[in-house]
Amino acid sequence: MMDKAAVVRIAREEWRFWLRSRTAVAAAAVVFILVITSLVSTAIRIETEREARLQLQAIAEETFRSQPARHPHRMIHYGHYVFRAPAPLATADPGVDPYTGTVMFLEGHKQNSATFSPRYTQADAGPYAFLSPALTYQLLVPLLLIVVGFACLARERETRTDQLVFTMAVNPGSFWLGKSLALAALAFATLVPLGFVAGNAWLQGENGWIALTFWLGYAVYLLCWVFLITACSVWSKRASTSLLALLACWMVLNVLLPRIASSAADAWAPLAGKVQSDLEIARELRDVGDGHNANDPSFAKLRAQLLAQYDVSSVEELPINFRGVVAEAAEEELTETLNRFADRRFDQELAQAELANAFSLLSPYLALKSFSITTASTNIGQHHLFLRSAEALRFSFVQSLNKVHAEVLTYADDVNRSVDQQSEQRTRVDAHHWRVLEDFDWEPASVSDRLSGSLPFFGMLLMWALAASILGWIGTSRGAWSQDG
Amino acid sequence: MNSSPPKPVLTAESLTVDRGGHQVLSGVEFSIAQGEIFALLGGNGAGKSTTLLTFLGFVTPTSGVARVNGQSVHEDIKAIHKQVAYLPEAANLYPHLNARENLDYFLSLAKADNSRARIDSALDMVGLAASARDRRLEAYSKGMRQKVGIALAILRDAPILLLDEPTSGLDPVAIDEFNSLVVALAGEGTTVLMVTHDVYGACQVARHIGLLQKGQMVGDFRASAGNPISADEVHRKFTESHL
Ligand SMILES: Nc1ncnc2c1ncn2[C@@H]1O[C@H](COP(=O)(O)OP(=O)(O)OP(=O)(O)O)[C@@H](O)[C@H]1O
Ligand SMILES: [Mg+2]
Secondary structure (H helix, E strand, O other), rough: OOHHHHHHHHHHHHHHHHHHOOHHHHHHHHHHHHHHHHHHHHHHHHHHHHHHHHHHHHHHHHHHHHHOOOOOHHHHHHHHHHHHOOOHHOOOOOOOOOOOOOEEEEEOOOEEEEEOOOOHHHOOOOOOOOOOOHHHHHHHHHHHHHHHHOOOOHHHHHHOOOHHHHHHOOOOHHHHHHHHHHHHHHHHHHHHHHHHHHHHHOOOOOHHHHHHHHHHHHHHHHHHHHHHHHHHHHHHOOOHHHHHHHHHHHHHHHHHHHHHHHHHHHHHOOOOOOOHHHHHHHHOOOOOOOOOOOOOHHHHHHHHHHHHHHHHHOOOOOOOHHHHHHHHHHHHHHHHEEEEEHHHHHHHHHHHHHHHHHHOOOOOOOOOEEEHHHHOOOHHHHHHHHHHHHHHHHHHHHHHHHHHHHOOOOOOHHHHHOHHHHHHHOOOOOHHHHHHHOOOOOOOOOOHHHHHHHHHHHHHHHHHHHHHHHHHHHHHHHHHOOOOO | OOOOOEEEEEEEEEEEEEEOOOOEEEEEEEEEEEEOOOEEEEOOOOOHHHHHHHHHHHOOOOOOOOEEEEEEEEHHHHHHHHHHHOOOOOOOEEEOOOOHHHHHHHHHHOOOOOHHHHHHHHHHHHHHOOOHHEEEEOOOOEEEHHHHHHHHHOOOOOOEEEEOOOOOOOOOOHHHHHHHHHHHHHHOOEEEEEOOHHHHHHHOOOOOOEEEEOOOEEEEOOOOOOOOOOHHHHHHHHHOOOO
């Protein structure tokens, strides 16, 4: 039924037309330069970042562990830094990274939020948020395809050359398919550099299936545009109508709907404001005793319990340092409260993301965006994983130090250390205790989680491509034969 | 002619066509035999081009049928296109391609022989200067473009030719050459339906002329054995019908 030779010939002829048209060549040149520039610059930045962060992480760990002998509680306040090393595919799609912060200061009694390395604080949304390769492919390459392809069928219809083609016994379907093939080949050509990036991510340790799926998602997305463009060109009587309609499509799908999606997400799943939740946290923490003050009435129950357990009448007689025990208990209670708020915030952020995801059905751009960050593991869920891992590390080293405080120091020394030089000396525990700090190694989501998470979006992209091709096909069989349209 | 007429290749059976909400063909009837040259004459907007488009299936009649070799055009458009070569009214080829590239492209789509030698011999036949053949059509004059269009129609080697004003834009020498060419093709059995405004040229080549006015056949002229159609008679009728 489908005439392969004719389809290929029609596609080749369309390429010849483009190559002989200055607009098409110029547009392609500009977009290719932008693609390459964004890929190279982002790759260099992220690679530098990754190395820097891994190095800084090692330095931070080394610095903590090599602190001299001192009071364990001072180490809790000395704190520690963790850095989020970018995922290999962040070179293609940095996702939420530029907005969420990548460095976190871990200390006792506090959950700090992630910030940026100081050298980037002047850049508002991080260094590589602007024109990432992902954005280039999501926004600019479709524009290139529109500029090059809007007239592929409408032009022939306007000059009636389509009729001459059909009188060569060419199916209108083959004609449409040939034009789509030509445009798909152009889309594919733009995807070659992205292929290198995905391949490189694979060499950097990214899972091969993930890298391939990532690239395929972009391929299907561009295919949606190819079919949208040829469909629009089929249905338009004039090339200018087709161009206008396609630009309107691009505006709605890639600019307007994303705006609406994020406004809707804000409206329907609002995040508690930072000031508001900080106040709430402060209010709740008032009920948690001050871990620095063993005489705080909040710990009376703990004291009574311990005295009973060890069958002694005063804290001085306890075999463990009551101050350390109090610090440990206070930290636990405080952390529980903070985690509750953190979980609430994560849930809100996820609910927002979910709501925004629902809009993916309406726009292939939104579908690809969600697909891309899920596959590349640069989405908000990944950031939460990082935050949770960082919190786990914080809690672990703070409590380990509190345990040292409780078990290695005597209560008497601890109480007298501000008045007695020798007590003070004895409360400085040996530096080997700082080894309690574990290496920060956080596990990003598993390959199967990422693949299954991105699957629905991939499905939506396929649906869009299919719908657009059906639209074009219908237009082909309906309009092609009629001179009067 | 003594023998019974050969079987009709192109038949219009009370063709009625609406375009843009107006009836532009009303019950048009004619029949063209194999090897016959039928010239369709008529004023501007009479419906000549529409008639050709109906035979190509690009315009659908509201009633009546256009038949090619007895088969209704709309039953299998692709089969019709395999037998028909068409020269559009405004010989629209691709301006960004030169003459050879244009012909090569269309012939390859039609799965016809697109060898350079064959293309060049057709361009010789229509008299397109050799120096022009590698220039893009955007730099051609109207007549030069027309010649490429005619070359394409001939190169299709189709048993049926539908030509819309083939001589428009051609110089007198080229018109004469074209007329002999069409006669020669008809002599080989090609059936020709040709729209033209050139009454005298039509009478020279055609043995059957139809006169169309406001979508209706108002005149039907046939050459009798040995005698061509009288141009004066056609001209008179043409002028009368416009009064
Ligand atoms: N694309 C179109 N849409 C609507 N009406 C059309 C269209 N093309 C032609 N018509 C109308 O159909 C009628 C017949 O037009 P047609 O082109 O067949 O005339 P013609 O005999 O070929 O004239 P000419 O000698 O000027 O080429 C005219 O009234 C014209 O206005
Ligand atoms: Mg006409």
